[in-house]
Amino acid sequence: MPEPLGAVSIGGYNYIFMSCVEGLALRLLWPSLKPDLKDSIRLQLGEILQCLREMPLPSMYLGSGDPPRCRDLRRHVRTSLGLISNEAEFNKFLASTDRKLNPTYLDLCTSGLGTGHKTVMTHGDIRPDNIMVIYTTPDTLKITGLVDWELSGAYPEYWEYIKALAGVNCDSSDWFSYLPTDVIGSHNEEWRQDCLVSRVVL
Numbered sequence: 001m002p003e004p005l006g007a008v009s010i011g012g013y014n015y016i017f018m019s020c021v022e023g024l025a026l027r028l029l030w031p032s033l034k035p036d037l038k039d040s041i042r043l044q045l046g047e048i049l050q051c052l053r054e055m056p057l058p059s060m061y062l063g064s065g066d067p068p069r070c071r072d073l074r075r076h077v078r079t080s081l082g083l084i085s086n087e088a089e090f091n092k093f094l095a096s097t098d099r100k101l102n103p104t105y106l107d108l109c110t111s112g113l114g115t116g117h118k119t120v121m122t123h124g125d126i127r128p129d130n131i132m133v134i135y136t137t138p139d140t141l142k143i144t145g146l147v148d149w150e151l152s153g154a155y156p157e158y159w160e161y162i163k164a165l166a167g168v169n170c171d172s173s174d175w176f177s178y179l180p181t182d183v184i185g186s187h188n189e190e191w192r193q194d195c196l197v198s199r200v201v202l
Contacts, residue, residue: 001149002145002147004018005017023133023145024133026041030128037139038174041141044143045131045180046180046184049180052121053183057120063084068153068154070153071151073125074166074201087114088115090155094110097200099200108196109196114190117158119154121152122160123152124152124153125152126163128175130146131143132144157184161179161191162187162194164179165179
C-alpha cells in the first residue's frame, strides 16, 4: 500500500501526500490478458488478502479511524454516526435511510442480513482500478500494490466479496470470475441480500 508521507490543510482543503505505487492500474491491461495471467493475478491477490485477514483487529469496533466508523459506498459514501461493535449494529447501519418506507417492505428487504460472520480486516474496494501491476517479463505480471484504502477496516468476512462485485451488470468483463474466493469466500447469498439493501437505501 502507499506509504503516507504527510498532510496539510490549505484554505479549507486537506491534502495528503503519499508514496507512489509503481506500475499501471490493472484495469488498463485486463481486457487483453490471457487466462494464465489472470489466474496469476488471482493467486497474488489471494496471498495479499490472506495477509490482510491475518492482521489483528485494531479495536473491538467495526470500521476504521479514530474513533472507528463504518463506511458504505453505493452512490456515495455513507458513514456511521457512532461506534459499531457487532454485526447486528452494522446491519442496522446498512439499512439506515432517510427515505420514508413501509416498515413491512423494509423488513422484507433486510430480514435476511446475517449476524454470525467473523470480523476480518478488509480492503473494501477490490477492483482492477485499485490494483497496480508491472510486467517483470513479457509473460509475467506482478502486483506492486493496492491503492484507495479509504473504505478499508474491520468488517464482516463477506464484505470484501460483495464490494468486489459492486457494479456487476450484463456488460461487465470476466473480472468477477477471477476473484480469490478460496481466500475471501464466495458469498452469493450475502451479495443477493446486499442488492436488496441497495433498494432500500438508494
